[in-house]
Amino acid sequence: MTSLLRKPKGSSGKVHDVTPKDAGWGYVGFGLYRLKPGETAAEKTGDTEVILVLVEGKAEISGGGRAFGELGDRMNVFERKPPHCVYIPADADWSARATTDCTLAVCTAPARPGREAAVIGPEGLSLNTRGRDANTRYIHPIAMEERDVAESLLVTEVFTPAGNWSSYPPHRHDEDNFPDMTYLEETYYHRLNPAQGFGFQRVFTEDGSLDETMAVSDHDLVLVPKGHHPCGAPYGYEMYYLNVMAGPIRKWRFKNHPDHDWIFRRDNP
Numbered sequence: 001m002t003s004l005l006r007k008p009k010g011s012s013g014k015v016h017d018v019t020p021k022d023a024g025w026g027y028v029g030f031g032l033y034r035l036k037p038g039e040t041a042a043e044k045t046g047d048t049e050v051i052l053v054l055v056e057g058k059a060e061i062s063g064g065g066r067a068f069g070e071l072g073d074r075m076n077v078f079e080r081k082p083p084h085c086v087y088i089p090a091d092a093d094w095s096a097r098a099t100t101d102c103t104l105a106v107c108t109a110p111a112r113p114g115r116e117a118a119v120i121g122p123e124g125l126s127l128n129t130r131g132r133d134a135n136t137r138y139i140h141p142i143a144m145e146e147r148d149v150a151e152s153l154l155v156t157e158v159f160t161p162a163g164n165w166s167s168y169p170p171h172r173h174d175e176d177n178f179p180d181m182t183y184l185e186e187t188y189y190h191r192l193n194p195a196q197g198f199g200f201q202r203v204f205t206e207d208g209s210l211d212e213t214m215a216v217s218d219h220d221l222v223l224v225p226k227g228h229h230p231c232g233a234p235y236g237y238e239m240y241y242l243n244v245m246a247g248p249i250r251k252w253r254f255k256n257h258p259d260h261d262w263i264f265r266r267d268n269p
Contacts, residue, residue, distance in 0.1 A: 004203055005214045006221040012036065016221050018187065023223055027152065027246035028185040030221065031106035035059070035098035042095035049111035050088040051120070051143055051155050053242060055191075057102030061086050063094030064117025070099055071119070077103070077240050078193045080159055082122030082140055087149055089115040105189060109152035109246030120149045127159075132267055137166045145251050154184065154245040154252055160199075163235040169260040170228035172205075176248050181255055184247040186224040188231070190216045190239065197237030203229045206257065228257050 008015035016032035023029075029048065033041045035057075043050075052061060058072035063086060071084040088094045091113035096104055121142060128139045141147070143155040160166040176183040192199060195218040204211040205227040214222060222229075233239035245252065256264050 004212055004223045004225075005216070006223065008032070008219045008221075014041070015219065016189070018221065018223070023185070023225070025185045025225055027109050028187055028244050029108035030187045030189065030244050031108070032189065032219075032221075033096070033102075033104045033106070035096070035102045035104065037098055037100055040095065040097045041104060042093065043106070044093045045088055045090050045108075047090055047110060048108040049090050049115065049150055049153060050094060051107040051150065051153050052086045052088065052094065052096070053105040053107065053142065053155065053157075054084045055103040055105050055242065057098065058100045059096045059098045059102045059104060061094065061096045063088040064092040066117045068119055072102070075100065077191055078159070078238060080127060080138065082125035082127070083142065083157065084119070085121040085142055085155075087115070087118050087120050089113055089117060092117065105242055107153055107155050107244040111151040115151065118149070120147070131168075134164050135168055135263070135267070136161065136164055150250065152246045152250055154250060155243065157240065157242045160231065160233045160239040160241075162233055162238050164233055166231045166233070166239065166241075168230040169263040170230045170257040171254040172226065172228050172257070173252065173254040174226035178249060178251060179253060182247055182249060182251050182253045184245040184252065186229070186243060186245045188222040188224065188229070189242040190218070190220045190222065191241070192218045193238040193240070197234070199234065199237065199239045200232045201229060203227050
C-alpha cells in the first residue's frame, strides 16, 4: 500500500494521528477522533495552532482559557450544514467531551502564540458552488486566506456529488514561488455516502517521479506532499473531504496541469 493512503486505526478513539515527522514534511498535522457520548479528548498545542472541526455530532469544547459550551448541530456530514469549528492558539491546550456520537478533526500547523481562542463557524460560512456539469462541487471555506482566523492553517471542506470530479482539473501547489505559486502540503480526509462506497484520488507529478492512484474508503486519509491531486466520485456515491493545507505563507496559489488547463479556461472564460 502506498504511504500516501492512511487507513483509520479502528473505529473509535483517535483513529488518525499524522504529524509532520510521520508524513515526512514540515507543516501539516491531522488527527481525527471518533467519540461516543461521554468520551473525551484533550491535547496541548505546543508550537502549533489548531482548528477543531466538528465534522459531525456535538461536543462540549474548551481551549485557550475559554469554555465554549456545547457546539455542533450537523449530525451527519452529508447534511451539508456549515460546521462548528474552534481555533486554539499555540502554547495552549484544548479538551472536548462528546455529548452525542461525534467525529472531531484536529487540524494543525506551526504558529506563534498570541492569537485568541475563538469559534470560527458556522456563522460566516455559506455553501459555495465551484465548477459546472460533472465538475460541480460545493465548498465550505472554513479558514481560507480571505478569513483572518489563523496564522498558518488553511482549512476547507468539499462535497462532491455522485458521478462528479473534484480538485479538478488537476492542479498543484508545490513550489515556494509567490505570487505564481505557493508551497502547501495538504491532507484529504474522505467520507462516502453511502458509507460502503469508494472513491478515487490520484497524486502525481508532471515528470512522473510520483504517480499514485488510490481507492479511498469512508474515513480514509490521503497525504499530498507534491503534485496534482484530483478526486473522482463513482456513480451512486457522494464524496466529502476535509482539506488541511499549510506552508511558508498562508496563501493558496496553484497551477493547473498544462495538459488539462483548457478545462479551467473553458469554465472560467
